[in-house]
Amino acid sequence: MAVLIVDQVSKFYDHFKAVDRVSFQIEAGRMFGLLGPNGAGKTTTMRMIMNIIIPDEGRIEIFGARFQEEHKNQIGYLPEERGLYPKMKVVDHLQFLGEMKGLSAAEARRRAHHWLERFELEKWAEKKVQELSKGMQQKIQFISTIMHDPQLIIMDEPFSGLDPINTKLLKDILLELKQAGKTIILSTHLMDQAEKLCEEICLINRGRVVLQGPLSDIKQRYSHNSVQLEYAGDASFIAALPFVERINDYGNYMEIRLKDQTAPQELFQAVAQAGLQVSRFEAMETSLNDIFIEIVGGGNGHE
Amino acid sequence: MNKIVTIIKREIMTKVFTRGFIVGTVLGPIFMIGISFGPAFFLSLSEEKSVSLVIVDQTNQLSPHLPAAFSDTLANGQPRFILTVIDSITYERQRALFLQQLEDKQIKAVVIIPSNAWEGGTLIYMGKSISDMEFIQLVRDRINQELNRLKLFRAGINPDVIEQLTTRLKIKTIKIEKGQAREKQLGQEWVTAFVFLIILYMTSLLYGNATMRGVLEEKTSRIMEVLLSSTNAFQLMMGKVFGVGMVGLIQYLLWVAMALGVFAFAAASNPALLKYISISPVVFFYFIVFFLVGYFQISTLYAAVGAMSSSQEDAQALSTPITILVVIPFIISFTVVRDPASTLVQVLSYVPFFTPMLMFLRITLMMPPWYEIWGAILINLAAIVAGTWVSAKIYRTGILLYGKRPTLPEIIRWIRYN
Known part of the structure; x- marks a missing residue:
C-alpha cells in the first residue's frame, strides 16, 4: 500500500516555480531519499506534504486519503528549521510536544523519560533546554519527532550538525524504525548518507524531478566501467590499451575508465601479463555522489 | 481544538x-x-482625624454645656474632638504640661474662655499653628453659640424657643454637608x-x-x-x-x-x-x-x-x-x-x-x-x-x-x- 502519493504537485511564488509538477509514491516500510542541491525544492515539497503550505496544483494523498489535520498525529516531521523553547525544562518540553501529537499528558511524560534514557539524557531531564549543548538539543528534537510512534517519519537534513557518534546513533534508530515497519522519508544533500540508508530515491533539481526509482536500478543505469588500481612500477602502458577510455594517474594510484562493453577482467589480465606489481585492483561501482554531480553538476543547480 | x-x-x-x-x-x-x-x-486621611482640644473655662459656668457643643463625629464614626474642659485653677497648676503637649502636637489648641465672657470678652486661642483659620473660626462659633444659649436661658426665654433657634443653626450645617456629598x-x-x-x-x-x-x-x-x-x-x-x-x-x-x-x-x-x-x-x-x-x-x-x-x-x-x-x-x-x-x-x-x-x-x-x-x-x-x-x-x-x-x-x- 502506498503510504504517500505525491501527484503532479506544483508551488509557485510569483513567477518563480519552487516546485514544478513533482510526482512520487512511497510504499509502506520503505526508506525513501528526497535528494537535491540546496534550494532545489525539497523543503517546499515536505512542507506541502505536511500541509504547512498548500500546493497550487496537484494532489497529495497520505494513508490513502487527502490530508486531514488528524494525520499530523501519525506523522513525525523534523523540519530543517528546528528549535526548542530555550527556557522550558527538557522533560516538560517533550511532554508538551507529545501532547501536541495527541498523547495524554501522563503518557507523553512516560515516553519522554523512556527516550531520554535511551539517548542517555535522563540526568538532563529537569534542566532547562538552554543549558544543553547543541548536539543534545538535536537529540531532544529527534525524540520529539518519534516519541508518538508515527507511521510516517519525515526528516529534513537530520544529520546536519551531529557529531559522528550521534550520527551513528540516529542512523541505528532509523534502521530500527524501518524494521518496525515505519515509512521514512529522508531529505538530504549528503549523497553518501542517502546511499547507505535509502532503498529508493527521488532527485530534485530546480523544482523538478530529474531522477527517481530504486537505488539499485539507478546505480546500474549510471554505472561506468571504472577501476581503481594501486601499484608500484611503470604503468604508462595502460593508457595505450585499446579498451581504455582514459586514465587519471597519481604515480602509485590510478583511476581507469574503460570503454563500454569492456569487462574489468580484460584489464586485469593485461596488467598481470605486463608483470606490474599490484597491491589493489578494484572494479568500481559508481557512487550516488558521482551520479548527483553528473546530473546536477555544471553549476546549473545552485542558487 | x-x-x-x-x-x-x-x-x-x-x-x-x-x-x-x-x-x-x-x-x-x-x-x-x-x-x-x-x-x-x-x-481624606488628613481631613478626617480626631483633634485634641483643651478648653479652660474661667467663667466656671459653661463647662457642663461644652461637651455637647463639641460632640459631632467624623464620617468614620470617630469623635471629631477629644475635649478636655478644665477650670482656671487646674490650668494654672498644669500650665507647663499643657504647653509641652502643645509643643509635642499631642493637643491642637488650648482655648481660654475669659471670666468676662458674658460681657463679650476675648477668647484666647493658643496653638502650635494658628494658620488654620477655618478651625479657629469653628471653635469660636461653637463656644459663642453655647454662650448665647446660656445667655438666652438666663434672660428667661423658653428652652423650647432656644432649641428652635439652635436647630435653625443646625440646618445650615446640613446644607454644607449636602454640598460635599454631591x-x-x-x-x-x-x-x-x-x-x-x-x-x-x-x-x-x-x-x-x-x-x-x-x-x-x-x-x-x-x-x-x-x-x-x-x-x-x-x-x-x-x-x-x-x-x-x-x-x-x-x-x-x-x-x-x-x-x-x-x-x-x-x-x-x-x-x-x-x-x-x-x-x-x-x-x-x-x-x-x-x-x-x-x-x-x-x-x-x-x-x-x-x-x-x-x-x-x-x-x-x-x-x-x-x-x-x-x-x-x-x-x-x-x-x-x-x-x-x-x-x-x-x-x-x-x-x-x-x-x-x-x-x-x-x-x-x-x-x-x-x-x-x-x-x-x-x-x-x-x-x-x-x-x-x-x-x-x-x-x-x-x-x-x-x-x-x-x-x-x-x-x-x-x-x-x-
Missing part, C-alpha cells in the same frame, strides 16, 4: 510562574492605586471611569505586546515549524492569543483578590473610602466585555506583526500603527469625560478600536440605551472576525519567512495567497 488547549496550558505554565509576572502583578496595582486613589486617600459623587464617577480606562489602555498594550513577543520568540528560536508539524497556523495563533489572554485574566483575578483585601482593610479603618470605590455590577460586566473585545481586536493584529518580523527592531517598527490605534482612543477619552454626549464621541463609540474605551466611558458617565451598546459590540465582533481572518493569513505566511522586513505590497500578497 485539544491542541489549542495544550498551547494555552503551556502558555500559562511558562508565563505565570515567572519573576516578571509576579513582580508585575504586585507592583502593577501599587502603581495604579498610587496614581488614582493616592491623592483622594491622603486628602461633590463626592462626581469625583467617584470620574475615579471609576479613569481607573477602568487606564486598566483597559495598559492591558491592551501590555498583553498585545506580550502576544507579539511570544510569536517572535517562537520564530527566532526556530520552533515554529516544529509546532506546525503538530497543528496548523490558525490554531497556533488562536492558542497564543487565548493563552496570553488567559494569563492576563489570571492577573486580573489576582488583582481583584488583592483589591478586595486592601479595600476590606481600608474600609475597616475609614468607611468614607467606600464611597470612592463602589462599582456597580453592570459597569463591571461591561468592563469585562469591553476588555475582551479590545484585547482580541488588538492581540490578533499584534500576533500578525510578530509573525511578520524577524527581530525586535522589526516588531517595534511594524507595531507602531497598532499602538496608535490604542493611544488615539485613550487621548480622545479625556474629552469624553468633559462631554460624554458630544456627537463626535457618539459616532466614534461605534468604530472598532474606539468602541472598547469610548463606549465604556459613556456607560460609566451617562448610560446609553442598550441597543446602542450592543449595536457597537456587534460591529466590533464582526471586525474581530475579519481582523482574525486577515491576521491568520499574514501569520501563516509570515511565520515561515526569515530575513528582511516585508513591504506593504508583500503583506497584501500574503493575504491573497490561498
Whole structure:
C-alpha cells in the first residue's frame, strides 16, 4: 500500500516555480531519499506534504486519503528549521510536544523519560533546554519527532550538525524504525548518507524531478566501467590499451575508465601479463555522489 | 481544538510562574492605586482625624454645656474632638504640661474662655499653628453659640424657643454637608471611569505586546515549524492569543483578590473610602466585555506583526500603527469625560478600536440605551472576525519567512495567497 502519493504537485511564488509538477509514491516500510542541491525544492515539497503550505496544483494523498489535520498525529516531521523553547525544562518540553501529537499528558511524560534514557539524557531531564549543548538539543528534537510512534517519519537534513557518534546513533534508530515497519522519508544533500540508508530515491533539481526509482536500478543505469588500481612500477602502458577510455594517474594510484562493453577482467589480465606489481585492483561501482554531480553538476543547480 | 488547549496550558505554565509576572502583578496595582486613589486617600486621611482640644473655662459656668457643643463625629464614626474642659485653677497648676503637649502636637489648641465672657470678652486661642483659620473660626462659633444659649436661658426665654433657634443653626450645617456629598459623587464617577480606562489602555498594550513577543520568540528560536508539524497556523495563533489572554485574566483575578483585601482593610479603618470605590455590577460586566473585545481586536493584529518580523527592531517598527490605534482612543477619552454626549464621541463609540474605551466611558458617565451598546459590540465582533481572518493569513505566511522586513505590497500578497 502506498503510504504517500505525491501527484503532479506544483508551488509557485510569483513567477518563480519552487516546485514544478513533482510526482512520487512511497510504499509502506520503505526508506525513501528526497535528494537535491540546496534550494532545489525539497523543503517546499515536505512542507506541502505536511500541509504547512498548500500546493497550487496537484494532489497529495497520505494513508490513502487527502490530508486531514488528524494525520499530523501519525506523522513525525523534523523540519530543517528546528528549535526548542530555550527556557522550558527538557522533560516538560517533550511532554508538551507529545501532547501536541495527541498523547495524554501522563503518557507523553512516560515516553519522554523512556527516550531520554535511551539517548542517555535522563540526568538532563529537569534542566532547562538552554543549558544543553547543541548536539543534545538535536537529540531532544529527534525524540520529539518519534516519541508518538508515527507511521510516517519525515526528516529534513537530520544529520546536519551531529557529531559522528550521534550520527551513528540516529542512523541505528532509523534502521530500527524501518524494521518496525515505519515509512521514512529522508531529505538530504549528503549523497553518501542517502546511499547507505535509502532503498529508493527521488532527485530534485530546480523544482523538478530529474531522477527517481530504486537505488539499485539507478546505480546500474549510471554505472561506468571504472577501476581503481594501486601499484608500484611503470604503468604508462595502460593508457595505450585499446579498451581504455582514459586514465587519471597519481604515480602509485590510478583511476581507469574503460570503454563500454569492456569487462574489468580484460584489464586485469593485461596488467598481470605486463608483470606490474599490484597491491589493489578494484572494479568500481559508481557512487550516488558521482551520479548527483553528473546530473546536477555544471553549476546549473545552485542558487 | 485539544491542541489549542495544550498551547494555552503551556502558555500559562511558562508565563505565570515567572519573576516578571509576579513582580508585575504586585507592583502593577501599587502603581495604579498610587496614581488614582493616592491623592483622594491622603486628602481624606488628613481631613478626617480626631483633634485634641483643651478648653479652660474661667467663667466656671459653661463647662457642663461644652461637651455637647463639641460632640459631632467624623464620617468614620470617630469623635471629631477629644475635649478636655478644665477650670482656671487646674490650668494654672498644669500650665507647663499643657504647653509641652502643645509643643509635642499631642493637643491642637488650648482655648481660654475669659471670666468676662458674658460681657463679650476675648477668647484666647493658643496653638502650635494658628494658620488654620477655618478651625479657629469653628471653635469660636461653637463656644459663642453655647454662650448665647446660656445667655438666652438666663434672660428667661423658653428652652423650647432656644432649641428652635439652635436647630435653625443646625440646618445650615446640613446644607454644607449636602454640598460635599454631591461633590463626592462626581469625583467617584470620574475615579471609576479613569481607573477602568487606564486598566483597559495598559492591558491592551501590555498583553498585545506580550502576544507579539511570544510569536517572535517562537520564530527566532526556530520552533515554529516544529509546532506546525503538530497543528496548523490558525490554531497556533488562536492558542497564543487565548493563552496570553488567559494569563492576563489570571492577573486580573489576582488583582481583584488583592483589591478586595486592601479595600476590606481600608474600609475597616475609614468607611468614607467606600464611597470612592463602589462599582456597580453592570459597569463591571461591561468592563469585562469591553476588555475582551479590545484585547482580541488588538492581540490578533499584534500576533500578525510578530509573525511578520524577524527581530525586535522589526516588531517595534511594524507595531507602531497598532499602538496608535490604542493611544488615539485613550487621548480622545479625556474629552469624553468633559462631554460624554458630544456627537463626535457618539459616532466614534461605534468604530472598532474606539468602541472598547469610548463606549465604556459613556456607560460609566451617562448610560446609553442598550441597543446602542450592543449595536457597537456587534460591529466590533464582526471586525474581530475579519481582523482574525486577515491576521491568520499574514501569520501563516509570515511565520515561515526569515530575513528582511516585508513591504506593504508583500503583506497584501500574503493575504491573497490561498
